[in-house]
Amino acid sequence: MYNELIDHGTPVVAEEERTAAICTKEEESRFVIAAKGFVLIVDLEKGTSKQVSFPLANKEYPFASFSSGGLFYTGAGKMLLVLDPFKECFVDYQVIENGEEIVGFSFAEDSEGMIYFTTYPHCHLLSYDSKSQHVADYGSMHAEEKYPGTVALDTHGWAYMGIGTEKRDIIAYHLITGQKKSLLSSHQRQKGAGYLYLGTDGTVYGHIEASDLKNVLTASQWLKFSQGECNPAADVAPSSFVGTGFQKVHIPDESNYQIEHYSLSEGLVQISHKDSGIQKTIHLVYHSEGAELSSLFLAPDGYIYGTSMHPLQFFRYVPTKNSLQNFGALEKGGGGNICAYASHENLLVGVAYAGGKLYVHDLDQQSSIPRLVLEEDQIHRPRCALALSGTKEVIWGGFPGYGLVGGALAIYNMDTEKQVVIRNEDILPFHSTICLSELSNGDIIGGTSVEAPGGAVSKEQDARLYVLDRTTMQLKCSFVPFKGTREIIAIYTDMYNRVHGVTGLGMYFIWDTEMNTILSGKDLSSYGEPIRSGFVYDEPNHTLYCLMSDALIAIDVKKPCPEPILKKGLVAKASSGTVLFNGRVYYGSDSHLYSVIIE
Template identity: 40%
Template sequence: MGRFECIGTPVRADETRSAAVCRNAEGEERVVIAARGYVLIVHPDTGDCRQLPFPEGWVDYPFASISDKAGRYYTGAGRMLMVLDPFTAEFVWWTKGGQVPEEEILGFAFAETEEGTVYATTYPGCKLIKVNPDTEECERIGRLSNGQKYAMSLAADRQGWLYAGIGTQQAGISAYHPDTGILAEWLISGDDVAGSGQVHRGTDGEVYASLPLAGEGQEAQTRWFRLLGGEAVPVKAADVAPSVYQGSGYQKLYGHLSGGRTIISWQLADSELAMEEADGSTTVCPLHYEGWGTSLSPMTQGPDDRLYGTSNHPLHLYRYDPREDELVNFGGKVVEEGGGGNICAYAAQGPYLLGAAYAGGRVHMLDTRENPGLGRDGGRNPRLIYFDDRIHRPRCAAAHPDGQHILYGGFPGYGAVGGGLGIVHVPSGTVTVYPHDQIVPFQSTLGLACLSTGDIIGGTSIETPGGAEPAAREAVLYRLSWQERKVVRRWTLLPEAREISLLACDSRDFIHGLTSDSLYFVFDPREERLLQRIDLSDWGGVVRQGLITADHGGETVIFGLLSGTLFRIDPNTSEPVRLADPPKEATSGLAYINGRLYFGCGSELWRYCII
């Protein structure tokens, strides 16, 4: 029998998940930063930090926040909506799904009216709710859109109208008037353009909206409007006032400090709150908090026989050297534009390790002969060489046997259906992306394996995690001719499968795979025949990068990891053989280095020593 060993927690850094400046009637100010499971209350004058867990020990990710005219702080995390008094450091009200039980996320966006009433949006019902902590009520107003799931922004004008930016499959702006009860699903239509409408309250007190325009290429094209009294008037981009929110995505900051001070950084991942004073100087307050330990994303064996991986929200790059038993966290700034994402898939050619990252389909190239970091000449290691939203959420990568190319695939961006397939020429760093309609229309590549002939086998998913509705019924395997760079065969092996999550190729060119339902199968692409089909759901759920090929004891072996079981594939029978059950639920995999299998259990790095 082998043995399990816990190496440790590579990363203890939390991700800022929205923040707000709160000011009470006496003019006192606090900056409240929300994270997974807690808020951090910061006194901007003294730098004092107070960490406060969510009510009832609730642990989930916030998406937005706001402060009201009384200085209270509103945020939501999963099914819990909560209101905090940051000056007494007490949660004064909260609810956990009971009043809106059908919604997965409460508080996807917030807005306050002139009268001081706070409203919020929900997911996936795209609903508007009214929040009243004084009466301990959470009133459901109605759906902002009958077809879309996301209302990512919300703003209120001077006349009490509320506006929501809707998407992602179809962009638009919805409006609601509390006094009349009028709810207009499409105040402004995006003309069936994919993406999201956006609204914001400007620093001038006006409300502005933007909608994407249809067009070719990657350059953003936008039309702008000023909203008032339920009417939309087109305006030029130059006439749009900045938002009362700073930042982007789920890391926005609401409000501004008094006295001419400006908050320029509020990142828990960097452990600092930085402010520009009225005289132009900078004040940095260290942020002191106890992190939960950051969950680990998939990991890989580097060309130097060291383990590489990142944490997930925020992205920190770490490396483990088994020879020296040395675990190093290189931090988040070393990965250009890494931010709140993670590197999801890896492949190596020569000394170079390629990592494909969420969000935005960023491709990073690490030279493993040098330590990760910023060079004295300003150069980076790793280097960001490419990004493409057609592979917004990478899920797989494979090194081609020609020694020069790496392939990668994954899901597209918000509102899109079907992900691209990327091919990287490592010596030049150039990337070619083939859109889904040239691979498998309306599907995304989640598994890749290379045959000895050089052709590629891909496995697909019909899922659309960016909010669109699936346009296909069943996942497929496909064969890409390497010489022609086009798909020459497609097979529907398992008609009930929505996703072929993982693939590996053995020495006989048999393809081994796992579906999202933990169904294991073996396929012979030469004979075009399904050889094996076994339900492994009793061993747990699928773990990302949980199926790998390794040189173990001089032979090619396929190892697998499900959330409850480590296993190997018998090379003679092609049947899975259970090795052991991890002491904790496995959440990310899988790398093999010199007789050891490495994987993640939440934030902890574990290994199994094979005997």
């Protein structure tokens, strides 16, 4: 393979099903599944499906949807979308320019048929009039929290918003007077989410016991909401929503069907008729550009492994045969991805979002898939993994779950399948370790992030590098390489115990661990964004490569003060990295696996 750039294909040709709803009109029903960049309209009587792309080539993910009057409402990015599934087209779409990133984080309807929806990250409440197509923005409902997971309207002009995740809340807002208030006391505002819905009896119900946005369906004490107040509820009516999270389905009362299961990656919908109980399976047909790829890893067997994101499916590429094999979904994988890998002899360890899942794959079992061994929610969003030399242990880290700041480290033993967890409070409070390396004496180098992607408020300003004593696992030292840098994306330790790193802003640096000084720094941001797992070392040529989204950068580590130089411009933009094999660097470009020659 001597071509400069090779497209090895799409390892995972599948899409992740997101929110969905049944739309009814004149005793006909359509089941609409929203996905990244399109909807799939399923005729439940005929068993056929029709794919309709979002307007303006919008490729964003939807998060919630709603059905009313035969129309389907959802949002993608900043765009509100209104679909007529019977005409099989979008009858309205509007780009909402109010400073928000996501439009349509939750949906509801009032007794007059007005549609209400929310936004991320400032929890705006908006309304949509389907007759005039007018959108009204009532402004932000919360100054601190970001996730308006639910919204509902009573018959007295009050809107209620269930909010999380760092400190749960339920906001009541009067649509006419503009009165706004929290219905929770200060001591009730703990980690979690407020939850509510409009019952089939026209009453708004909810509770404040949800630990996150998904675990909402059970509570020891339910509440009912009316006229801007809440009181204990002895009984609750059911919701027209089924399921949780971003796969929640809205099923209006007038629908004759129940959705038992739906999956784009499996290509099917299983339904039952409410009256007859008759069940049937509809097979879906749609076009997919493929699922975006996550990090890649060259295992000891000489094969390249990876997963896709949304949905998570596990694949292998054999460079010597130029062949791809998709092994499919992993246990409890869902819409996540294996973010980082480490290996020892015949065992490959992968750590995955969401929920801090750790999988082990026996490389000797060629036809098997990785086995789920454990879950650690203190590392809800893993970002790095490292096989510790001289042991059969893997250390891994990443971000915590929703509403938290600072992720843990964990040391997993391949023999015992047990692990020890080290809290961020015992290393660097409010920091998450997102890259790891090792010094020649076995001490562990970590690079951190001060971001809080689960909706909490960051408590620190600057990312740090640190050294852990390998024997005691105690912090030996830490420092800020650059003020104002919130993340250190990747690090690599060379043969001289110098640590090469790149920050989230694209600043490349070298840290001399013996002198405890930064030897050099160079801004690489003109080459695009830094790629996680973006360092790879060419040992015969003593060259370290750094993958940026638009270029491959080379660093000659033999030099006393090496300078990064442009090696290759990338025609196909990189989105995930990276493996070096037989003179080629392999990387992900959205859903495609590419390689570029380096000689």
